[in-house]
Amino acid sequence: MIRPLLRDDGRPSGWALECAGAEYVVALFHERYLATYHWGGPIRPEPSLEIASAPPQPFGLVEDPSASPFSLNRLPQEYPWGRGGDFRSPAFIADSRVAAFGAAGLSPSGPVLDLEYRSWRILPGAPDIGGLPFLRAETVGLESLELELEDPQSGLALILCYTPVPGTAALLRFARFVNRGSLAIGLSRAFSFSLDLPLPARGLDLVATEGAWATERQVSRRPLGLGRTEIGSRRGLSGHASSPAIILTETGAGETGGKAWGASLLWSGDWILAVEKGEEGTYRLQGGLHPELFSWSLAPGDSFATPAALLAYSETGLNGLSSVFHAVARSLMPPVWRERERPVLLNSWEAAYFDYDEARLLSIARSAAELGVELFVLDDGWFGKRNDDRTSLGDWKENPAKLPGGLARLAEGLHGLGLGFGLWMEPEMVSADSELYRAHPDWCLALPSRLPSEGRNQRVLDLSRAEVAEHVEAQLRSLLGSCPIDYLKWDFNRPLARVGSADPSIAEGELRFRWLRNLYGILGRVAADFPEVLFEGCAGGGGRMDFGMLPFFPQFWASDNTDPVWRLGIQRAASLLFPPLAIGAHVSASPNHQSGRLSSLRTRSLVAMGGIYGFELDPGLLSAAERAALAADIAWYRERRGILQLGELLRLEGRSEWGDVAWAMLAPDRGRAIAFWCRPWHRPGAGSFSLVIEGLPESLLYRVVSPDLPAWSRLLSGAELARRGFEFPLPGPEPGEARALVFELLAQARRD
Ligand code: DGJ
Secondary structure, three states: OEEEEEOOOOOEEEEEEEEOOEEEEEEEEOOOEEEEEEEEOOOOOOOOOOOOOOOOOOOOOOEOOOOOOEOHHHOOEOOOOOOOOOOOOOOEEEEHHHHHOOOOOOOOOOEOOOOEEEEEEEEEOOOOOOOOOOOOOOOOOOEEEEEEEEOOOOOEEEEEEEEEOOOOOEEEEEEEEEEOOOOOEEEEEEEEEEEEEOOOOOOEEEEEEEOOOOOOOEEEEEEOOOEEEEEEEOOOOOOOOOOOEEEEEEOOOOOOOEOEEEEEEOOOOOEEEEEEEOOOOOEEEEEEEOHHHOOEEEOOOOEEEOOOEEEEEEOEHHHHHHHHHHHHHHHHOOHHHHOOOOOOEEEOHHHHOOOOOHHHHHHHHHHHHHHOOOEEEEOOOOEOOOOOOOOOOOOOOEOOOOOOOHHHHHHHHHHHOOOEEEEEEOOOEEEOOOHHHHHOHHHEOOOOOOOOOOEOOEEEEOOOOHHHHHHHHHHHHHHHHHOOOOEEEEOOOOOOOOOOOOOOOOOHHHHHHHHHHHHHHHHHHHHHHOOOOEEEEOEOOEOOOOOOOOOOOOEEEOOOOOOHHHHHHHHHHHOOOOOHHHEEEEEEOOOOOOOOOOOOHHHHHHHHOOOEEEEEOOHHHOOHHHHHHHHHHHHHHHHHHHHHHHOEEEEEOOOHHHOOEEEEEEOOOOOEEEEEEEEOOOOOOOOOOEEOOOOOOOOEEEEEEOOOOOOOEEEEEHHHHHHOOEEOOOOOOOOOOOEEEEEEEEEEEEOO
């Protein structure tokens, strides 16, 4: 809900955005500046809006010297422009000289400073964000606050848009620039948001991730010190190291307690998120398009909207923050897939790589179907003459040597086995050795007369050009219409570099933006016209997992690393933002193809149940006993996937110094819960410890059992589970030393 805070004369003194357990308050300061007043728990009945007056700073600059002087450098601001008396980083940089340079007869007015507040309005439905990812217009209860500012000299109008996400402690923010002047205005920075957190009582910790291909998202946490900390990507995709997200917690906050603030972007390209500790201990949090790789020339009459930022708040630690992010993630997914259970699939990649024909695929599929698998995904290698990664991207026609009956006959064979049919594609790319490239060598992103940029022997199609984007969309449509495809794995296997277009009039900063905006356009139209196709987003594993892709890809392939021990960390970090429903996780062969590590089938299976459970191996190569064990695991999972995919995730605080990782999924009605525990290496002589599970009704009694510990069970109340937890017999050593156990908690009867 959005509440204008009005004075007696009806003029606004601020605005409060109420979002399920959180409140964001913007104050109007000196009738002219927008100040961040509050982002935290709700303030009732009304915030006073008594901003500390931001008194002039010794050796600082003074605004409004004639009235009540203050220092901008001390004012907590909503979208600062810098270059005035605020010496912290600005949210945008706009200059009418830059774009007008060389245009005869125009008199440049210079950098845009001094935006003044003009008006406010509340609009129903989705705001105009220029075709970028956002909540769907039909989302119930959607309304937005727009605050408008203007620079009288250049005519640049800035509209700050705030949209509470219905039912969650989160809001979306973005900025729209409108040129109402007579000169072009150059934007060289246009963040999605900026805010100045009020001074926290305690210090703040930064929680972020770092990593690379196959070691995605390793969580790192440290106290925030003086200066500016930036994370981001210059790769043209959001990246393996981190989703575009940053989390701040008050010092000492953990999984289950303490305040936490999170910001993320609905954007899948170059990005930056930064937190800057000011001279007096204030914190400025801001981010959006990466300014080094962005520029935009705004012609008179034109407007430009930034990608949206998602701001989430929790007073119940990181688990609380994740549950806000997870709720938003669900709202962003295509409606059909928000609540729909996902099939257990087998992907052919690690089972066969490029080395297969129809008979081999059907043999793998048959043994998968016998285990209870529901969908078969044909990965890379089915098209053109692709037998390795050097050729044929762009030639999306079956290779008759491998598939003499085409995709249609394979799909028929799979359906005959009771399996759905999934297919791999990499639509944004082209191999230099392909029919498409030979026909259109100018269709790639490239700089004229410079060396081309290649990664994995492939180039990136220039989707900023209408004819290229139309071709890619037409190919997708024709493939999806050619035979019954239930699932499409959309891959993207190299970053963008040396970015230029055959149309040299588009500057790089604008080209990178248009490229992604057109991709979103293709994805939006295709996903809308094929709503029953389940799209999985992949970029060499988890290279493009972000809230910008969720409206099209309701699930992601989290990593090419399928080693269960690595996966514990990768999936746990992914769960900070995304629910298990959005994360693909597969059981693969042992020794693992990426790490060489041996691990037990049970451990691999239980770790993969932390996401959308699937397989990446040839079951025909397993022993009869292993196949029987997997069939039992699949049956167990399928019976419980309502909780495992759609329940509420809690990361449990285990003995992390022993490497333990534990998590639980709670059924929405709390009648059931399932908890997992894994220790990556055997610790001889280790004593027992308690697994503590919060969040179940205290007075309910739960029978705790484990299929891994047949002779063991406990009867415990929700209160005891939350305050003391339960101990369990630790498994002994075995080859492939990582050990995992699962527990099921079943509500018995009320005590009172
Ligand atoms: C990278 C993906 O992450 C893998 O799962 C697989 O699809 C390969 N690409 C195929 O080239």
